[in-house]
Amino acid sequence: MLETLLVSTGIVAIGEIGDKTQLLSLVLAARYRRPWPIVAGIAVATLANHAIAGWVGNWVRGVVPADVLKWVLALSFFAVAAWALKPDTYDGEPSGHSRWGVFGVTAVAFFLAEIGDKTQVATVMLAAKYPSLLAVVIGTTIGMLVANAPVVFAGNLAADRIPFKAIRIVAAVLFAALGVWVLVQGLPDEASGLPPV
Numbered sequence: 001m002l003e004t005l006l007v008s009t010g011i012v013a014i015g016e017i018g019d020k021t022q023l024l025s026l027v028l029a030a031r032y033r034r035p036w037p038i039v040a041g042i043a044v045a046t047l048a049n050h051a052i053a054g055w056v057g058n059w060v061r062g063v064v065p066a067d068v069l070k071w072v073l074a075l076s077f078f079a080v081a082a083w084a085l086k087p088d089t090y091d092g093e094p095s096g097h098s099r100w101g102v103f104g105v106t107a108v109a110f111f112l113a114e115i116g117d118k119t120q121v122a123t124v125m126l127a128a129k130y131p132s133l134l135a136v137v138i139g140t141t142i143g144m145l146v147a148n149a150p151v152v153f154a155g156n157l158a159a160d161r162i163p164f165k166a167i168r169i170v171a172a173v174l175f176a177a178l179g180v181w182v183l184v185q186g187l188p189d190e191a192s193g194l195p196p197v
Helices: 002-016 020-032 035-063 066-084 101-114 118-129 133-154 156-161 164-185
Strands: none
Touching (some): 002 118, 002 133, 002 164, 020 035, 020 101, 020 133, 035 101, 035 118, 035 133, 066 164
16 A cells, blocks of 8 residues: 555656646646645645546446556557657636635645646556555645645746756656556456456
8 A cells, every 4th residue: 555655646646747737736836825725736636536546446446357458558658658758738717806815725726726637547447456545646636736736836937947858757757657567467366356467
């Protein structure tokens, strides 16, 4: 379970750097200048979004034969590795007025922005690979906060100093390495009821 937690945290933290939701964090921080409600909104939105994604991945793990799942996961990790090399942009502008306040605007904007995002796809794949859904969801949520909370607190200063291109390359290499690892090691079979691949 610790391995699952650490891998999930690391993959999402690195994959999130330069992502559109990190850019959204920067926009929210610059617009509202209230870091704690923004970070809380990110945490709640990510937990909800990644719980759904993790459930889907866990379900896939239970219905797709292990030998097929191994190849699907490996190819998916390779695809996300290629996707990680493409810089994201965020074109939306969060609404300035809401009855939900900064927390509500952040939670809704983040939940919607994360739909179909590479970190959500990574969460599905991690939940399909590892039997501990809880460890995956907690790990990916922590990874999201590791990548986004500093941006919220540092604002524009952090964005100017982060080498996004180098980090995208590192993220792509990590996703590709996970794809190779799945092909070589197969899926963990602990507590899954599946035979080893």
